Amino acid sequence: MKRLRAWGWRLAGLFTNNRRERELADEIESHLQMHIDDNLRSGMTPEQARRNAILKLGGIESTKEAYRDGSTIPFLENLLQDVRYAVRQLRKNPGFTCTAIFMLALGICASVAIFAFVDAALIKPLPYPDPTRLVGVTERSAMFPRANLSYPDYLDWKRFNKVFNSLDVYAGTGYMLSTPAGTEVVPGERVSAGFFRTLGITPVLGRSFYSGEDLPGAPNTLMLSYDTWQKRYGGSKDVIGQTVRLSGVPYGIAGVLPRDFQFAPRGRAEFWTVFHASGECDLRRSCHDLDGIARLKDGVSVQTALADMTSIAQQLEKQYPGSNRGQSANVLPLSETIIGNIRPILLVLLGGAGLLLLIACVNVASLLLVRAESRTREMAVRTALGASRTRLIRQFVTEGVVLVTSGSVLGLIAAKWAMQLLVTLIPVDMMTRMPYLHGLGLNIRVLTFACAISLLAAVLFSVTPALRLSLSEMRVGLTEGSRGSAGNTWRRLGSKLVVLELAVAMVLLVGAGLLGQSLYRLLRVDLGFQPDYLAKVEVAAVGPRYAKDEQTVTLGRQIVSRVSTLPGVKSVGITSLLPVNFNGNTDWIRFVGRPYNGEHNEVNQRDVSAGYLTTLRAKLLRGRYFTDAEDTSKPKVVIINQALARKYFPGADPIGKQFGNDDLSPKSIKTIVGIVDDIKEGPLDSDIWPAVYYPFNQSPDSSFSLVVRTSQVPQSVLPALTGAVHQIDPGVGTYGEATISGNINDSPSAYLHRSSAWLVGGFAALALLLSLVGLYGVVAYSVSQRTREIGVRMALGAERGAVYRLILKEAGWLAIFGIILGVVSSLTAATLMQKLLFGVRSWDVPTLIAVAALLSISALLASYIPARRAASVNPVQALRAE
Amino acid sequence: MGEKTDVWQGTLALMVLKTIETLGPLHGYGIARRIEQTSGNLLSLNYGTLYPALLKLEQEGAIASEWGVSDNNRKAKFYRLTRAGRKQLAKEAQDWAQATEILARFLSPTEDPA
Secondary structure (H helix, E strand, O other): OHHHHHHHHHHHHOOOHHHHHHHHHHHHHHHHHHHHHHHHHOOOOHHHHHHHHHHHHOOHHHHHHHHHHHHOOHHHHHHHHHHHHHHHHHHHOHHHHHHHHHHHHHHHHHHHHHHHHHHHHHHOOOOOOOHHHEEEEEEEOOOOOOEOEEHHHHHHHHHHOOOEEEEEEEEEEEEEEEEOOEEEEEEEEEEOOOHHHHHOOOOOEEOOOOOOOOOOOOOOEEEEOHHHHHHHHOOOHHHOOOEEEEOOEEEEEEEEOOOOOOOHHHOOOOEEEEOOOOHHHHHOOOOEEEEEEEEEOOOOOHHHHHHHHHHHHHHHHHHOHHHHOOOEEEEEEHHHHHHOOOHHHHHHHHHHHHHHHHHHHHHHHHHHHHHHHHOHHHHHHHHHOOOOHHHHHHHHHHHHHHHHHHHHHHHHHHHHHHHHHHHHOOOHHHHHOOHHHHHOOOOHHHHHHHHHHHHHHHHHHHHHHHHOOOHHHHHHHHHHOOOOOOOHHHHHHHHHHHHHHHHHHHHHHHHHHHHHHHHHHHHOOOOOOOOOOEEEEEEEOOOHHHOOHHHHHHHHHHHHHHHOOOOOEEEEEEEOOOOOOOOOOEEEEEEOOOOOOOOOEEEEEEEEOOOHHHHHOOOEEEEOOOOOOOOOOOOOEEEEEHHHHHHHOOOOOOOOOEEEOOOOOHHHOEEEEEEEOOOOOOOOOOOOOOEEEEEOOOOOOOEEEEEEEEOOOHHHHHHHHHHHHHHHOOOOEEEEEEEHHHHHHOOHHHHHHHHHHHHHHHHHHHHHHHHHHHHHHHHHHHHHHOHHHHHHHHHOOOOHHHHHHHHHHHHHHHHHHHHHHHHHHHHHHHHHOHHHOOOOOOOOHHHHHHHHHHHHHHHHHHHHHHHHHHHOOOHHHHHHHO | OOHHHHHHHHHHHHHHHHHHHHHOOEEHHHHHHHHHHHOOOOOOOOHHHHHHHHHHHHHHOOEEEEEEEOOOOOEEEEEEEOHHHHHHHHHHHHHHHHHHHHHHHHHOOOOOOO
16 A cells, blocks of 8 residues: 555656656755755854765765655656657658558558457357357258248247257237327337247336247237337336237237347337237248247257257158148357358458558558668667667667557547448448447457557567667678668568568459459349339238238229329339349249149249339240239239249240149149249349249238339439328338339448448558558668669669669569469458359459559559669769768 | 665664654754764764655655745755654554564573573
């Protein structure tokens, strides 16, 4: 305690030095005066009295010295002195200092910002207790590695499994909510009763669902999300027990979820209702609409769980071959199911940022090396004056640390800003599926990372010039001074560094080139329809008024006829699911008159109105479109896509052929009336699946998308669209007004490709710039060191052209080595990011050639300036200058 | 700074504390003179060494300082004992007495108990 207090004083002493010094001087002065007074009284002469007093004190300066040592911390005092000196040195050379700090800040900003994303997505554990025990449980089929569960399968899996403490399911849905502003479609989630207990979430208000609350006959209850509680109920505590009508069905409010509760697969859900099997789909074993989560029993691994579930699935396959054939199981860590798709992108980005940081560090290190070179003399003089080697090294270390500290602070500030910018660039829709990004910021892990890289950089920057400081050379430094051949060390080491920089820049450029090409191809992928001038709105028609299919069909017809009269609308269509969305919502089909082995033919199913395909401007290859008159009163018809025709009717004409469901029940038999060119139903980077288009009037859906082709900018009709739907029935919900091309642009695959292409492109551009600065630095320094040599050569008759060649050859070799090393490394790097590429191979020769050419030309330009300077040397001056 | 000085400073601190306790608030010069006198001039004190010792005591909170005016009207820094200093003095004085007593027993010629 006492010691602590003393250290506190001393620490304070560092900053109150001047005042303390003055006070000490005063005190000693008063001491001497009193002593002198006494001496005078005892009869000494004034001189004697003063001399005696000073002697007795033991010298004024040494007293002060002893006092000073005690009043501060000598080591820190020295350190402060070093820092002051370092800052002075750095200020003396603002060009170097600013460049170095700027480069460092850039590298640190990029890597810290990207690391923050990596941390938020990949490192930070999921916000549930014991998250590593949570797994995502789904079925697995030939087409879907992660296929939805059917409710009957779920019940069996729950009953028979021996590996889970609990197994629960969730299913996304939308509810119609009557609000003062009109009917609103709100996102909801149906979850089994144990869902929140499995996650380990306890409500902030009210209770969680009772177990068994999801059994038939139990009352309808729900949990509110925290935001919904605040927004719709003003955060009132009385909500518990109140009743909400969702899509006309009353639900009792059981509880409110915590504010920080998040569930990435369903970010926006406002109402979490308890799952009650209802409707045709829930009770049918072949209708898959659920996702599962489970908590593993202690000691059970994911593999064990997967094996257990697979064997149960096999059991069910035998028991229910009709519905379960080919339906296996899939168990993955929950974190994997949430962030599995963005991991490769984040890792590539982190790699890119790391490479940029590497280039920045190498550049700064080589700048420091040049400086150390030109300071050989200063160091030699300081050594001669008695500075110890450690003291000199400490000087370099201090300078390195000062540089890195300023660079890191700037870099961190920039990183914070960059993170916010990057988050705002994420489309809102995607953000709701990435709730883990909400906590993005400079948390302890990110700061640790920043400290670690700063420390590494500081070590690098202290070691580089210190290495230069070998004792023997120091003595040489004095004698040799700045004479011609100094700087050999630098040229050797520096040129190696430049080769490294060029290679790294090449890797980034190739990466950017490949990602850029992927993006280009992705955005120009053949969609099978014309996405411009298309606007859409989602329509939800649920509740008692639309209990019967005919009612929905009537609504669809009304909407189409009313909307097509709107000004600016050329044609109108309805579909159950818009294109460029996902491959899914499938149907199993069985062809009439062909042997059937029980294997499911899984095809995309879309229910579309008569005008839909023409509105999209899809190409009809054969046959005809539907007519509006084709409803349940007419024979069932279907249009297939080319992929289906190619897969199931190779070399035959499908028109007029028939298929039905697995047991070919008469009601399900449909006749093929048309073949349409493949429409991209899945994400931009997905394959085309076989697809069937059923007439909406024969297979209506309670929620559907309304698409219109406009004659003017599609945004302009959006308000009128919603208005027209509500004129027909204000109780119909609408949401998601957008243009189709905007939708495609914001789709996850486009966004992920675009963001990675732009970010890596940005990193590559910076890397190119930095490495060229590095190359320029090396060549310019080499020229400045060889001025004398060049003067001699020219005096001996060398032509200017020969001098150009001399310098450019040096730069050329560096560039060639850099590019060769770069080609090899970029092939490796490109293989690693194979997953992110679309429509382009990792060893794309044109990209490699283009990047190599770009790099060579830039390198030539960067070295041309110093070469010109070398060639314009006046030999007489060059020889005399030294 | 070797061990010797540490020991020396330790005893010096004790002397300083005792002096201030006896005479009340006092300036550095006065303390130095008093220590010299009390030791019967056996101790040749380099006055300069007193100031680091005073600083250390002040840093540790055993004494506090204040500018004032001396008997013969000179401006001087006066040191006074704090409560912590008083405690420290009592403890160290006791320790010291014990130590000297033990040493004295060792060193004084005693009858062999056997």
